[in-house]
Every structure is written in C-alpha cells, then in structure tokens.
Amino acid sequence: MALDAALAVAVLTCMVAGSFVDPHGEDGVTWGLRTPDALSLLLMTLGAAALVLRRRAPITVLAVTGGLSLVEFATGDPRAPVAMAAVVALYTVASTTDRSTTWRIGLLTVTVLTGSAMLAGPLPWYSQENLAIFAWTGIGATAGDAVRSRRAVVTAIRERAERAERTREEEARRRVAEERLRIARDLHDVVAHHIALVNVQAGVAAHVMDKRPDQAKEALAHVREASRSALDELRATVGLLRQSGDPEAPTEPAPGLDRLDDLAGTFRNAGLQVDVARADQDTTLPAAVDLAAYRVIQEALTNVQKHAGSGARAEVSVVRVGPNIEVTVLDDGSGQDDGTAGGGHGLLGMRERVSALRGTLTTGPRYGGGFRVHAILPVGAGVRATEDAV
Known part of the structure; x- marks a missing residue:
C-alpha cells in the first residue's frame, strides 16, 4: 500500500507537470504557456488516488482511470495527461492476469481511449497527443505482459529447483532404506547359517559327550570352524560399514555357486x-x-x-x-x-x-x-x- 501510494504521488506529479507543457509553442515544447483548469486538476487527482488500490482491484481501477480519461478528452482544454493513470492501471492488469485477458482488455482500452481522443477531443484526430495515447497504452499492456511472463518463468524455475531438491532427498532416503535392507539381509544370511550349524553341532556334542568323546570332539571342531567363519564374515561386513570413504575391494571374492x-x-x-x-x-x-x-x-x-x-x-x-x-x-x-x-x-x-x-x-x-x-x-x-x- 505504501509503495502504491508513493507511485500515485509520482504519477500525479508527472501529470500536473505535463499539464503546464505546450508542445505546440513557437519554440517547440514550451513550459508555462498553459495552465490546467480546476476540473483537470480534480480529474488528475482522482486518477492518481485510484492507483493506490491498483493491486487489490486492477480491473476496477483501470475502469475508473479510463473513465476519468474519457471525461478529460471531452472537456479538458488545455488537455491534461490524465491518461497516464490509465496506462499505469493497464500495466497492472497485464502483469496480474493471463495473456488472453491482457489481449482483450488491452485492445479494448487502446481502442476506446484512442478513438475517444480522436473523435471527442479539441485537437485534430492526427495530432501527436492522440498518437501518443495509442503508443503509451500499447506500451503499458506490452510491458505488463512481459513482466508477468518473466515472473512465471522465475516461478517455474524455482518450483523445478524445489522439486529437484525434494526428488534428491527422496532418492537419498530410498537409497538409505535399500542399503539398510541389504545390510540386514547379508547379516541375516551370515548369522542364521552359521549359528544354526553351531547350534546343531553343540547339541550333538552335548548328547555324545559322555559315551563317545571322540564324536563330541569332532562336533566341537565343527562348532569352532563354523563360529570362525561367522566371525570372519561379520568382521568383513562390519569393516565395510565402518569405512568413511568408498569401500576397498574385498580381499576375498563374494561367495557363489563355485x-x-x-x-x-x-x-x-x-x-x-x-x-x-x-x-x-x-x-x-x-x-x-x-x-x-x-x-x-x-x-x-x-x-x-x-x-x-x-x-x-x-x-x-x-x-x-x-x-x-x-x-x-x-x-x-x-x-x-x-x-x-x-x-x-x-x-x-x-x-x-x-x-x-x-x-x-x-x-x-x-x-x-x-x-x-x-x-x-x-x-x-x-x-x-x-x-x-x-
């Protein structure tokens, strides 16, 4: 609101200053040869005040400023540049709506303001002031559409970057989950196999310890061998997990059908x-x-x-x-x-x-x-x- 109020003051200043300029003086553009009347000052003030609400109701503000410009075209002499407020309002409409709306409203505004100035104004229809209205309203609509397009591109880039960041985070979480499952699977394969063998051989040793010590000794040897194999595989697996960088090549090939x-x-x-x-x-x-x-x-x-x-x-x-x-x-x-x-x-x-x-x-x-x-x-x-x- 404060920014729009400052813009309204700046536009009012430009309109009032422009109303004192005569572009048809003897020495070209001359300052101070004409002065605006009370109605022109009122119209300029109302048009600038309407710009304070341009972000909240852009189309309504455009309609108000356009109507004030039409009144000035029909009554003002010498003419005051009230249409400047309508140009700013048209720029706001183009920068806040879609392209099709900009084309429709922009063409309507350019046609109505330029036609009214040519037909109802005190100057000839081919005067440079009338052509200036056509040019400035077209520039306002084009500039607003360009700003809207740039905002859309920036927003799309930001959304794409955020989506890529979310995708990277989801991919990282997925990889962590898959790695946890792989580690759990490997540990289960190592522990379950060897511990099952240890359990069986320990049971055999306990069963024949008194009657057949030689068989018990053989079972205990198998227990020692299975437990040593389990420890070796666990040591290798934990060693890979404890490495901070990329794991080194294993000293033994992975088990296979050989x-x-x-x-x-x-x-x-x-x-x-x-x-x-x-x-x-x-x-x-x-x-x-x-x-x-x-x-x-x-x-x-x-x-x-x-x-x-x-x-x-x-x-x-x-x-x-x-x-x-x-x-x-x-x-x-x-x-x-x-x-x-x-x-x-x-x-x-x-x-x-x-x-x-x-x-x-x-x-x-x-x-x-x-x-x-x-x-x-x-x-x-x-x-x-x-x-x-x-």
Whole structure:
C-alpha cells in the first residue's frame, strides 16, 4: 500500500507537470504557456488516488482511470495527461492476469481511449497527443505482459529447483532404506547359517559327550570352524560399514555357486543329508546372480536344518534353462514349520534378493510332506542391476 501510494504521488506529479507543457509553442515544447483548469486538476487527482488500490482491484481501477480519461478528452482544454493513470492501471492488469485477458482488455482500452481522443477531443484526430495515447497504452499492456511472463518463468524455475531438491532427498532416503535392507539381509544370511550349524553341532556334542568323546570332539571342531567363519564374515561386513570413504575391494571374492560343494559339506557335517545336482553347463554368472543363487541355497538349507526335523534329506539342483538359472531346494522333512514362524526373515530376504534381479521365487509345502524353494534368476540381470546401481 505504501509503495502504491508513493507511485500515485509520482504519477500525479508527472501529470500536473505535463499539464503546464505546450508542445505546440513557437519554440517547440514550451513550459508555462498553459495552465490546467480546476476540473483537470480534480480529474488528475482522482486518477492518481485510484492507483493506490491498483493491486487489490486492477480491473476496477483501470475502469475508473479510463473513465476519468474519457471525461478529460471531452472537456479538458488545455488537455491534461490524465491518461497516464490509465496506462499505469493497464500495466497492472497485464502483469496480474493471463495473456488472453491482457489481449482483450488491452485492445479494448487502446481502442476506446484512442478513438475517444480522436473523435471527442479539441485537437485534430492526427495530432501527436492522440498518437501518443495509442503508443503509451500499447506500451503499458506490452510491458505488463512481459513482466508477468518473466515472473512465471522465475516461478517455474524455482518450483523445478524445489522439486529437484525434494526428488534428491527422496532418492537419498530410498537409497538409505535399500542399503539398510541389504545390510540386514547379508547379516541375516551370515548369522542364521552359521549359528544354526553351531547350534546343531553343540547339541550333538552335548548328547555324545559322555559315551563317545571322540564324536563330541569332532562336533566341537565343527562348532569352532563354523563360529570362525561367522566371525570372519561379520568382521568383513562390519569393516565395510565402518569405512568413511568408498569401500576397498574385498580381499576375498563374494561367495557363489563355485562354493556350493563346500556349503553342502558344512550341512553334511551337521548331520543333514544333502544331494547336489548341477546342469548349468559351467555357465559363468554375473556376480550379483551368482551371489543371489548361493544365498538362496544357503538360506533354504538352513531352514531345512532348523525346521524339517531329524532325519530330513535335502536335494539341491541348479539348472540352466534358456536365459535363466533355476535353483531348486527340496526336502522331505516332517516338520510342520515352514520357516516363516517366529518372525523369521529368511524367506523375505530370499524374495528380496530374487526380486532385485527381476527374478521369481516360489516357496511352499510339497505334496506328501516337505518343503520346496524354487528361484528363477535371469542370467543378464546382474549386468542390468549394476547399470541401475550406477
């Protein structure tokens, strides 16, 4: 309001000063050869006062200032530049409305004011004052439209920047959540497998400690080996997490299907009968697919060890079928627990690993007893997963 009031005073000053100027004097533009009458002063004052409300009601202010200009065209002699207030009001309308409204109101204002000045004014229709009205009203509408367009561009740039910032923050939160899930999945795979073996071997050692000390000693050796493996893997995982910069290359390759026989051997040492059949034609798998297949088999055998009951037997098969690697783990256990009771995350972790590679995982009881885990992993998924991560 204060800014508009200052603008109104400045416009009133310019109008009053212009009313004393005669553009048709003997020496060209001459100051003081004419003076405005009382009606002209009143019209100029009213037009300038209306500009105080130009932001609140721009179209109404334009109508008021335009009407005062028409009165001045018909009665003023010598003419006072009351149309200056209408030009400022037209600029305000153009800068605060859309382009189509600016065109309609601008053309109407230019036509009405210029036509009225030419037809009703005391000067000839071709006088420079009439042409000046046409020019200044057109400039007011054009300048207002340009300012509105610039404001729209600045607003769009600011919104785009804010949207990009929000997108970056959401992407960062998504990556943090995915990394937390990955870490939890890796820790679960390491801890669940080795601790299950330790638990089984410790139970065997406790059972045969008195009657067969040699067998108890062998079981304790397996306990020591499984616990050492668990500590090594945990140490490697925690070491990666504690690094402040980019993690260094691991000193050992990630586990894959080349370690499948060793994995099956650890379960055989724990008393689980495991048969392994491979028909993957020595396919070289991407690291992500190789690791996922290994972890699926590891988790499935761990569930068999924990839930299938004593005397259970497991069958592991790895088959190359077209562009996919199919991993199947079957057991004939009599246990009623399918591995999901007790709030475990084994099946969920397997499903997340497979889904991340755009594969499919199906799990469920077998007809006649036992449980089945079947994963289909696209061989080319490892390359796509690496590209997506980059």
